[in-house]
Amino acid sequence: MTTVAVVPGDGVGPEVIDQALRVLDSLGLGLSFDVLDQINAERFRRTGVAMSHEEMVRISSARRVLLGAIGDPRVQQTGYARNVLLRLRFELDLYVNHRPAVLLDDRLSPLRDPARRSIDCVVVRENTEGAYIGSGGVLRSGTPQEIAIDNDISTRHGVSRVLGYAFSVARRSVCMVDKSNAVPFGGGLWQQCWADARSAHPGLASSHLYVDAAAMKLIQDPTAFDVIVTNNSYGDILSDVTSQLAGGLGTAASANLNPEQGVGLFEPVHGSAPDIAGQGIANPVGAVLSAALMLDHLGRGAEGDALRGAVRKAVSARRCTPDLGGQLGTEDAGAAIAAEVQ
Numbered sequence: 001m002t003t004v005a006v007v008p009g010d011g012v013g014p015e016v017i018d019q020a021l022r023v024l025d026s027l028g029l030g031l032s033f034d035v036l037d038q039i040n041a042e043r044f045r046r047t048g049v050a051m052s053h054e055e056m057v058r059i060s061s062a063r064r065v066l067l068g069a070i071g072d073p074r075v076q077q078t079g080y081a082r083n084v085l086l087r088l089r090f091e092l093d094l095y096v097n098h099r100p101a102v103l104l105d106d107r108l109s110p111l112r113d114p115a116r117r118s119i120d121c122v123v124v125r126e127n128t129e130g131a132y133i134g135s136g137g138v139l140r141s142g143t144p145q146e147i148a149i150d151n152d153i154s155t156r157h158g159v160s161r162v163l164g165y166a167f168s169v170a171r172r173s174v175c176m177v178d179k180s181n182a183v184p185f186g187g188g189l190w191q192q193c194w195a196d197a198r199s200a201h202p203g204l205a206s207s208h209l210y211v212d213a214a215a216m217k218l219i220q221d222p223t224a225f226d227v228i229v230t231n232n233s234y235g236d237i238l239s240d241v242t243s244q245l246a247g248g249l250g251t252a253a254s255a256n257l258n259p260e261q262g263v264g265l266f267e268p269v270h271g272s273a274p275d276i277a278g279q280g281i282a283n284p285v286g287a288v289l290s291a292a293l294m295l296d297h298l299g300r301g302a303e304g305d306a307l308r309g310a311v312r313k314a315v316s317a318r319r320c321t322p323d324l325g326g327q328l329g330t331e332d333a334g335a336a337i338a339a340e341v342q
């Protein structure tokens with residue numbers, strides 16, 4: 001039997017994960033779930049433990065994790081979220097962050113021109129390097145001459161493998177996004193690895209954009225994109241743009257992957273949303289679509305497609321939460337999707 005570790009986490013995390021599990025149950029796949037509901041900000045506040053060694057072992061042996069959200073305004077800047085999310089990302093070497101954006105219903109697009117609304121693309125974000133690795137420091141702290149430094153690291157190994165993944169999931173084309181005109185060293189390495197990756201995949205169309213042009217073009221005509229591959233920080237930003245073009249943060253799903261090792265962490269893109277936690281109105285679609293990505297990863301792509309189809313039907317019929325123009329609470333929205341699966 002396939003075991004999946006489940007970390008509901010904080011805020012709306014447990015609310016949306018409950019619905020993802022309900023929808024998965026409705027498929028009758030016989031998955032078994034190892035629920036780690038002690039990993040949360042409450043326990044961290046009580047004990048100072050973000051994630052225990054035993055929990056880390058349970059997660060790494062399951063090899064697949066479905067995660068709700070980690071974060072709480074009361075424990076900001078304590079290292080809590082870093083010690084859960086970033087630890088999982090680095091210890092499991094989850095170098096790919098795969099973020100699809102598919103418009104669920106025409107009414108959800110913020111764009112005027114109907115011919116350019118149907119976004120269906122994937123942002124492949126490098127997940128273990130770049131400007132987010134927390135390397136750097138402050139010189140002459142507190143003085144008028146203070147200097148803050150964040151190192152932005154790219155390695156040939158890291159860039160090549162994420163570009164390879166992008167080509168492996170492309171249906172039509174890959175667009176590489178960097179800022180090599182202004183960030184010469186890292187940009188130069190991305191350009192070299194890009195040239196190699198393109199010549200290794202002559203069958204797919206490929207293009208390059210600077211990140212500012214990519215942001216503009218995404219708004220102008222998102223239908224032009226299939227796979228966008230880029231570094232950690234540009235991927236963070238561009239995937240927020242694509243999530244808005246596809247229906248909003250509540251619908252965005254992600255997979256953190258190490259494809260060679262068959263390890264994956266699947267989570268909605270949104271955070272713990274403390275402003276609406278406990279109200280029963282959080283949108284479960286991002287969590288359900290993350291579960292669908294997990295099914296793809298488990299080799300159950302047909303069932304993943306069934307979940308995506310069910311979400312689309314429920315949302316089109318406005319059987320969804322208020323952020324998507326519906327009137328249902330989280331549980332009823334989850335039940336509406338589960339009913340479409342059957």
Ligand code: ATP
Pocket residue numbers: 012016069070071072249250270271272273274275276281282283284286323
């Ligand atoms: P964190 O620090 O954990 O990232 P956050 O404060 O950044 O949390 P987000 O979760 O990123 O909060 O949410 C940003 C905004 O989007 C909030 O106004 C929130 O209510 C809204 N939002 C997030 N997730 C959902 C959801 N599932 N359904 C509806 N609205 C959501």
Ligand code: MG
Pocket residue numbers: 270271
């Ligand atoms: Mg956030």
